[in-house]
Amino acid sequence: MSNSARRRIRGVAVLTAGALLGLGLTACSSGTSSTDSSSGSASDDTAAGAAALDAALEKGGELTYWTWTPSAEDQVAAFEKAYPNVHVTVVNTGGANDNNTKLQNAIKAGSGAPDVVQIEYQSLPQFVLPGDLLDLTPYGFADLESKYTAAGWGAVTTADGIWALPQDSGPMALFYNKTVFDEYGLTVPATWDEYIADAKKLHAADPSKIFANDPGDAGFTTSMIWQAGGRPFVSDGDTVTINLQDEGTKKFADMWNQLNEAGLLGDIPGWSDQWFTALGDGTIATVVIGGWMPGVFESGVPDGKGQWRVAPMPQYSAGEDVTANNGGSSEAVVKQTKNPELAAAFLRWLNSDQASIDVFLASGGFPATTADLESADFLGYESDYFGGQKINEVIVDSAKHVGEGWEYLPWQSYANSIFNDTVGKSYLNRSDLNEGLKSWQEQNVSYGEAQGFTVKTS
Amino acid sequence: MSTAAAPPTLRRQRRSFVGLWFVSPFLVVFAFVLITPVAYSIYLSVFRDRLVGGRSFVGLDNYAQLFADPKFWDGLGRVALFLAVQVPIMLALALVAALAIDSGRLRGSSFFRIAVFLPYAVPGVVAVLMWGFMYGDQFGLAANLNDLIGSEVVQPLTPQWILIAVGNIVTWEFVGYNMLIFYSALRAIPVDLYEAAAIDGAGSWRVVLSIKLPALRQAIVIATIFSIIGSFQLFNEPNILRTLIPSVISTYFTPNMYAYNLSFAGQQYAYAATLAIVMGVVTAVIAYVVQLRGSREADLR
Numbered sequence: 001m002s003n004s005a006r007r008r009i010r011g012v013a014v015l016t017a018g019a020l021l022g023l024g025l026t027a028c029s030s031g032t033s034s035t036d037s038s039s040g041s042a043s044d045d046t047a048a049g050a051a052a053l054d055a056a057l058e059k060g061g062e063l064t065y066w067t068w069t070p071s072a073e074d075q076v077a078a079f080e081k082a083y084p085n086v087h088v089t090v091v092n093t094g095g096a097n098d099n100n101t102k103l104q105n106a107i108k109a110g111s112g113a114p115d116v117v118q119i120e121y122q123s124l125p126q127f128v129l130p131g132d133l134l135d136l137t138p139y140g141f142a143d144l145e146s147k148y149t150a151a152g153w154g155a156v157t158t159a160d161g162i163w164a165l166p167q168d169s170g171p172m173a174l175f176y177n178k179t180v181f182d183e184y185g186l187t188v189p190a191t192w193d194e195y196i197a198d199a200k201k202l203h204a205a206d207p208s209k210i211f212a213n214d215p216g217d218a219g220f221t222t223s224m225i226w227q228a229g230g231r232p233f234v235s236d237g238d239t240v241t242i243n244l245q246d247e248g249t250k251k252f253a254d255m256w257n258q259l260n261e262a263g264l265l266g267d268i269p270g271w272s273d274q275w276f277t278a279l280g281d282g283t284i285a286t287v288v289i290g291g292w293m294p295g296v297f298e299s300g301v302p303d304g305k306g307q308w309r310v311a312p313m314p315q316y317s318a319g320e321d322v323t324a325n326n327g328g329s330s331e332a333v334v335k336q337t338k339n340p341e342l343a344a345a346f347l348r349w350l351n352s353d354q355a356s357i358d359v360f361l362a363s364g365g366f367p368a369t370t371a372d373l374e375s376a377d378f379l380g381y382e383s384d385y386f387g388g389q390k391i392n393e394v395i396v397d398s399a400k401h402v403g404e405g406w407e408y409l410p411w412q413s414y415a416n417s418i419f420n421d422t423v424g425k426s427y428l429n430r431s432d433l434n435e436g437l438k439s440w441q442e443q444n445v446s447y448g449e450a451q452g453f454t455v456k457t458s
Numbered sequence: 459m460s461t462a463a464a465p466p467t468l469r470r471q472r473r474s475f476v477g478l479w480f481v482s483p484f485l486v487v488f489a490f491v492l493i494t495p496v497a498y499s500i501y502l503s504v505f506r507d508r509l510v511g512g513r514s515f516v517g518l519d520n521y522a523q524l525f526a527d528p529k530f531w532d533g534l535g536r537v538a539l540f541l542a543v544q545v546p547i548m549l550a551l552a553l554v555a556a557l558a559i560d561s562g563r564l565r566g567s568s569f570f571r572i573a574v575f576l577p578y579a580v581p582g583v584v585a586v587l588m589w590g591f592m593y594g595d596q597f598g599l600a601a602n603l604n605d606l607i608g609s610e611v612v613q614p615l616t617p618q619w620i621l622i623a624v625g626n627i628v629t630w631e632f633v634g635y636n637m638l639i640f641y642s643a644l645r646a647i648p649v650d651l652y653e654a655a656a657i658d659g660a661g662s663w664r665v666v667l668s669i670k671l672p673a674l675r676q677a678i679v680i681a682t683i684f685s686i687i688g689s690f691q692l693f694n695e696p697n698i699l700r701t702l703i704p705s706v707i708s709t710y711f712t713p714n715m716y717a718y719n720l721s722f723a724g725q726q727y728a729y730a731a732t733l734a735i736v737m738g739v740v741t742a743v744i745a746y747v748v749q750l751r752g753s754r755e756a757d758l759r
Contacts, residue, residue, distance in 0.1 A: 101722045108727070126725075129509055216705050238510045269702055274596065410509065417709060417723035424705030428617070447724065452510030 050140030053345035060085025061342045066093045066103065067118040069167065069329070070299070071363035075356050079349055088346060096120050096329075100413055103334070107132050113336040115343040116350070119164060120329050121155040122219075125235075125410040127332070128163050134333040135161035139344045144352050151402050152368035156330045163332055165351035166368035167360070170290020170327035171398035172223060172313045175297075178387070179307040180209065180285045188311045192255050195286075195314045199264045202285060210266030210278065211285045212259055216427035217270055218419035219326060220289070221252075226324035226406045228252035228316065232441075233409045239454045240410065244441040245434065251316065253433040263430050280304045288313060290326035291395035295364025298385050305384070310391045313398060323398040324406070328368070366395065373399060411451065415444050496738075502731035509725070520732040529710040530733060534740075536621065537712050541689040544625040549681055552633045553674070556640035557666060571641070575634035582631065586698040589627045594702070615703045624695050632688070636681045643677035644670060679752030683745045690741045693718070713737045 065076065065088050076088045091114065093099035100123055106113035107127075119127060127133050141162045145153050152166035176188060184205050189195035199211035214220060225232060230248025234241040243249075259265050266284060268274045278284045280303030287293065297304060313323045331351055333343045350356050357369060361378070372378055373396050382388045409415050422443060426436030441457065448455040478485075506516045524530055555574050559567045577585065592599040593614040600612045614623035647669065655665050693714040700707040700715075709723070710716035713733060721730035 104722070104725065126509075267705075268596070269704060272702060274594065411724075414724045417719060420704040421708045421710070428705040450506075450508070450726075452508035 046138070046140035046142060049138045050143070052341050053139055053348060056339070056341035057083045057086060057345045057349075059342075061087075061339050063088045063116060063339065063343055063346055064091060064114040065089065065116045065331075065346070066091045066099060066114040067331070068093050068095050068099060069118060069360070069365070070295075071360050071365065074359045074363070075350060078355055078359055079346065082349075082355065086342065086346065093118075096123070097413075100126070103127070107334070107336065111336065113334045115337040115339065116331055116333055116347050118167070118329050119332050120327070121166075121325075122222075122408045122412045122416075124156065124164060124330065124332070125408065126413055128158065129410050132335055133163045134335050134337065134340055134344070135163065136165075136333065136344055136347070137162050139341070139348070141165070141344075141348065144348070147352055147369050147371065149368055149370055149373065149399065151325060151399075152328075152330075155328070156332075164330035165332075165347055167329045167331055167351055168292055168365050169368045169399065170292050170325050170366065171395055171402055172227065172288060172323050172326045173291055173293075173395050173398050174311045174313055175287045175289065175293055175308055176311060177282055177285050177304070177307050178309045180282050184209075186285075188309075189314050190312075191318055192314045192316055196255075196258050196264075199259055200262070203264055208283070209285060210268070210283055211264065213266035213268050213270075213275070213278070213284045213287070214256075214259075214427070215265075215267040215269050216420055216424040218416035218423075220270075221419070221423065222408070223290075223324045223326040224252045224256065224288075225249045226403055227313065227322055228255070229322070229403065231405060231407070233407050233412075235407055235410055238452070239456065240448050241456045241458070242409070242441050242444055242448070243458055244437040249437060250434065253437060255316070257433055260427060260433060261430055265427070267427070276300050282307070290328065290366075291398060292327055292364075292366045294383060294385065294391055295366070298364055306387050309386055309389055310394045312394060321401045322403050323401045325402050409444065409448075410453070411444075411447065414447065415440070418443055496735075499731040499735055502728045503735055505728045507725065507728055513728075516728075520729050521736070523729070524732050524736060529708075529716060530713065532708075533710045533713045533716050534737075537689050537692050540621060540625060540692060541686060544628060545682065545685040545689060547625075548629045548633055549636055549678065549685065551629065552636035552681070553640055553678075555633065555637045556644060557670065559637075559641055560644040560670070561662065571637075574637055577630050578632065578635045580631070582694045583698060585631055586627060586695050589623075589630075590699055590702050593623055593699075615699070615706060617706050620696075620699075620703075620706055624692070624699065627695050628688075628692070632685070636685070639677050639681050640674055643674050647673045675752065679749060682748055682752070686745050686748065687741055690714075690737060690744075 060083070063086065065072065067090065069075075072090050072092070076090050079088060080086065093102055099118060100120075103113060103117055103119075104126075124133075144165065148166050149169060152169055156162065156164040156166055174189070180186070180202075181188065184202055186198045186201060187194070189198050195212075202209050202211045225248060228248040228251040230246050230250075230252060232242060232244045232246055232249050266278075268278055268284070275284075279287070279297070280301045294310075297308060312321075315321065331347050333340060333347055337343045352369070357367060357372060361367060361372065367373055367378075379392050379396060380390060381392055383391045419440060422440040423433065423436035425431075425439075426433045445455045445457060503520050504515060504517055505513050506520065507513050555570075558564055559571050564570055580588075590598075595601050595604065595610075595613050595615060600614055603612045604610055613619060614626075651669050652665065655669060660668070691714055692712045696707050696711045697715055697718070700711070709719040714737070717730040717733045717737075720726040720733065
């Protein structure tokens with residue numbers, strides 16, 4: 001995983017996929033050790049919990065919110081206007097990696113953590129597992145479930161509680177530079193075979209062009225494995241199964257090997273200055289990435305205006321329709337908070353109140369709320385940057401076909417940090433990605449065992 | 459004990475007590491900034507933190523694990539190689555620059571002195587980013603060079619070249635600093651020595667060999683020790699370059715990077731503390747040996 005502090009949104013996790021949807025989540029709250037004691041009087045009555053939040057908002061107080069969402073300042077300004085008694089200090093943590101490091105340190109130190117914090121879906125388990133986050137069930141948050149997509153809600157809940165509220169999501173799509181495609185007579189690929197054929201055609205025509213840029217990126221690889229049907233990580237309590245040679249993982253690796261071993265993958269690190277330049281000047285022809293990318297294009301790649309278009313993610317065989325998520329964040333309340341009710345109330349407003357979501361959408365964010373995903377305004381939005389294309393139609397369609405049952409590791413951010421030590425070598429040597437994936441698995445198995453998990457490999 | 463013997467004992471105790479007050483400001487700071495962190499690290503290093511099961515006492519297990527850890531040896535070997543190659547080159551360059559300035563034969567020597575020293579004043583992060591751009595084989599200076607000679611020879615950001623590329627940055631950054639140490643030592647040489655040498659008919663090279671270099675011995679020992687410490691602590695340069703080439707520079711490229719990634723990415727604080735203590739001991743031992751050797755040879759003269 002690239003260490004760029006600018007990385008805005010990364011990874012998506014489903015803490016424990018499947019089983020959590022539709023189960024009575026409120027029922028799970030009673031008796032869990034992680035329920036905050038100060039709210040004990042309300043823990044069995046979600047209506048009372050919700051009312052307590054309203055009271056807290058009236059009473060007011062001070063909160064700190066750590067985030068790297070571009071619209072955070074504006075959202076907080078709108079919040080303070082609606083609830084003048086509450087003052088929220090926004091701290092921009094710069095990006096997911098720095099944010100995680102700072103949060104981890106503050107939690108370790110026992111003080112200095114914010115009340116509310118942005119956490120990527122894929123990093124949630126790292127904080128949920130040791131009990132660093134506040135269970136939001138006692139405050140009536142279960143009633144909010146219907147507002148979010150199943151994948152989003154699944155990513156922030158476990159059988160033990162509700163740990164965060166979804167902010168955005170990243171269903172994957174194919175972004176391509178139409179100017180380059182037209183110039184070299186490329187057709188928009190519907191399958192990965194066509195994608196590879198296009199890559200070869202462009203390379204033959206102009207070797208300085210990069211059809212696909214992938215220097216080795218954990219977030220991208222896991223999302224691609226997700227689409228291919230691989231489910232390499234499965235957690236069940238303290239037992240974790242890691243199999244980076246399951247059918248879907250191999251399917252992805254074998255397909256991507258055709259580009260990697262042929263030297264057709266560009267090695268420009270994502271989120272670097274070079275990357276933004278290469279996206280703007282037609283060097284990079286395609287990006288397969290999460291649906292939040294249009295916002296990044298507009299703010300980071302002004303030169304690409306009018307050139308880029310969005311198409312559905314390529315499939316393994318024609319007629320299929322399976323996608324995956326890539327990136328996405330949630331906000332959570334840190335257990336250290338001195339004012340859990342006020343923090344929860346702010347969080348509830350931040351990620352479920354329409355006034356807040358409207359500010360978020362205006363900045364180019366891709367929502368996790370179903371009402372916004374299905375609204376005519378959102379679907380019909382014609383993006384100037386994308387030459388007037390109705391980009392949200394494509395991305396929302398992708399959101400509906402995200403493969404089910406994907407899970408990340410409970411230590412995904414560490415796993416990602418050693419991705420380039422292992423799989424990165426296969427990219428560097430242009431050799432079989434399966435070998436790199438095997439070595440990534442080995443190191444994760446020993447890390448998991450050192451962390452006290454029971455790790456299985458099949 | 460006889461009563462007669464008591465008063466002197468009391469007085470002696472009193473005297474040492476008063477002395478303590480004089481050194482107490484130092485002792486408090488010393489205890490706070492040095493003893494406490496080291497003691498805490500040692501304390502940490504005998505525990506193990508787990509996501510499942512929390513903290514437990516493991517005795518010396520962390521040390522045993524570290525000495526059997528190929529990643530640790532990989533990083534340590536790399537900085538040792540770096541030390542053996544980069545430090546002599548850097549110190550030799552600094553020495554030549556200092557002697558040149560001191561020779562008085564240089565036109566615009568004060569400009570030269572500032573120019574050589576200037577890179578030290580550039581913040582390390584900025585320096586690495588700057589070199590990172592130049593090293594880039596797609597848009598950078600390296601790309602232009604390759605275009606010029608029509609080949610792909612210059613690729614500083616590949617596994618074969620990367621240590622040299624890092625060494626180049628570090629040398630660029632610290633030649634001026636070491637030059638200044640040498641130069642100030644040279645300025646401290648009494649002028650009568652030069653006059654005596656001139657009367658004896660010694661040429662410039664004889665003066666350098668017989669007066670300047672011997673006088674520089676202590677300064678060279680000090681600069682060497684600083685450089686040894688710097689090499690073992692190598693972190694900034696590779697860690698920032700890593701954002702450009704994550705697959706070329708591993709998370710355990712140097713022991714310090716390994717400790718950093720263990721604690722901040724892997725939450726293995728105890729293991730990282732173990733590594734830090736071992737590296738501290740290794741550095742201290744090597745620096746001490748150099749100092750001992752340097753000063754003994756000085757005594758022999």
